[in-house]
Amino acid sequence: MTQLPDAKGFFGDHGGQFLPPEIIAVMDDLNAAFDKYKDDPEFIEEYKYYQRHYTGRPSPLYLCENLTKAMGGAKIYLKREDLNHLGAHKVNNTVGQILLAKRMGKKKIIAETGAGQHGVATAATAALMGMECTIVMGAEDIERQKLNVFRMRMMGADVVPAMSGQRTLKEAVDEALGLWIQDAQNTFYLLGSAVGPHPYPAMVKHFQAVIGREAKEQIMELENRLPDYLVACVGGGSNAIGLFADFLGDEQVKIHGVEPAGRGLTPGDHAASLTLGTPGVLHGFTSYMLQDEKGEAAPVYSISAGLDYPSVGPEHSYLKDIGRAEYYTASDAEAVEAFFALSRTEGIIPALESAHALAHAMKLAPTLDKDKIILINLSGRGDKDVAQIEEMLSAGQIQAPV
Structure with missing residues (x-):
């Protein structure tokens, strides 16, 4: 590899x-x-x-004590890429x-x-x-x-x-x-x-791999062991491969990527290239891709503007093929729920992209014992998404969790 x-x-x-x-x-x-x-x-x-002096690295690794307690299972850690200069990885x-x-x-x-x-x-x-x-x-x-x-x-x-x-x-x-x-x-x-x-x-990958290198050092310092699960959202896949890179040789660490299921897994309502795509060529490379009957890029959708891409990074496709990583989906509604959950439990507003990873972790954590560790890449902060969410709430297009 x-x-x-x-x-x-x-x-x-x-x-x-x-x-x-x-x-x-x-x-x-x-x-x-x-x-x-x-x-x-x-x-x-x-x-x-x-x-160090412009971006503000290293970004911290943060234990979500309140969210962990609310989920009632595994410990949930965030790699805080939202705290980088400009608010993302x-x-x-x-x-x-x-x-x-x-x-x-x-x-x-x-x-x-x-x-x-x-x-x-x-x-x-x-x-x-x-x-x-x-x-x-x-x-x-x-x-x-x-x-x-x-x-x-x-x-x-x-x-x-x-x-x-x-x-x-x-x-x-x-x-x-x-x-x-x-x-x-x-x-x-x-x-x-x-x-x-x-x-x-x-x-x-080379420039984003700093995320995983830091995360590995930090979790070893905090817990004296590696995490059980890595979780990151996947559109094209840069934040995910940045987190995954340093752990690929650690077979005991399970790797989960999370794609946007959007309004549902019907054509045109999602952007889940790894979940439902087939190999195809787009923008000069071949990878899993959502295609129409002509073999061209199919229409895609996500509430998140950073995830609505009809293909995916080729290394993610390879990791899927060899079984080293598993890829799941989170819907718009699940991402919005996670967006509010982290805001209300930890006072951290996640980017809608990152909220997809968080939504998956919130489903995963309650199924695991309390001694397990989930490490999520919080790839960006949600300041950019607040106006969009407010407008959608006002228009009745989405509902805030109770």
């Missing part, structure tokens, strides 16, 4: 580069730069400097990739975003590093995440609405790739999740 991806960028049957020759050449340059700098002492020291990756872009001589950054957290982290890091920045965001997501759009523009980014298709994350990626290809020699494409053509899945 530590030897993956292979030289062609595959995790088992998933991954690779399904691209025009001229773009493969650009990817090969990126891969060469990544291989050169990821182990370079000067690069590592600069990355660690920004992780995304900045771990943007700092690493923009430091790489500078060493490659790039002057411009382009990125896609769904919930806006990757866009905010990209805009902030580009401002820090003095780079031009363009963020493409689905027009539907722009409406759902107005606060994050304003934050991006405050930091100097040009936010471009994706108007095609469902006007969400998949279309944002489509249109960002199109803009990037027009000037790939001068522009660095900063992909936010563990998806895309090689080397992006491996590169995003």
Whole structure:
């Protein structure tokens, strides 16, 4: 497992580069730069400097005593990525990739975003590093995440609405790739999740693996043993693979990813690619994917703008194939219940994305003995989602738990 991806960028049957020759050449340059700098002492020291003094790492590991008591079973720990600068795990990756872009001589950054957290982290890091920045965001997501759009523009980014298709994350990626290809020699494409053509899945994992490394050290310090379960939400899968990475060789640790079941597991009402998808090619890589009768990306939906993607990172598909990780679903209603539960028991408002992982843990914990440990990646804070939830409550679209 530590030897993956292979030289062609595959995790088992998933991954690779399904691209025009001229773009493969650009990817090969990126891969060469990544291989050169990821182990370079000067690069590592600069990355660690920004992780500590800009991002605010290490993020704490927090025992939810009240929620644990309310669930009546296993201990529930949160890896507090919501306490990073800008409120999510995304900045771990943007700092690493923009430091790489500078060493490659790039002057411009382009990125896609769904919930806006990757866009905010990209805009902030580009401002820090003095780079031009363009963020493409689905027009539907722009409406759902107005606060994050304003934050991006405050930091100097040009936010471009994706108007095609469902006007969400998949279309944002489509249109960002199109803009990037027009000037790939001068522009660095900063992909936010563990998806895309090689080397992006491996590169995003590399920069997000700090989550799992810290979590392992912290749980050993607090409990003197490893957790029994890891739980993380999965859209594209960057926060999940970041948590899982350092535990993949620890076979006694069970790994659970949680996908969005949305309004229900019928076509167009969810984004559960691993649960209900089949292998297919999207955005230059192959993985489990929700497809229509023509083999194209099917419509998807989630209450969470960061999870409504019709494919998934290729390493997650591989982990499913070999049985090292298991993937479950949580519905909109379950995520909303978890959103309120953590807020009311611990005074922590989770991102709707993270609330999917929390919802699964809340179902799992009561089935386990009290000496068991569940470690959840709280990948982001829910400030960005409060207005959306309030509007949905006012419109009667959802109900707050009693």
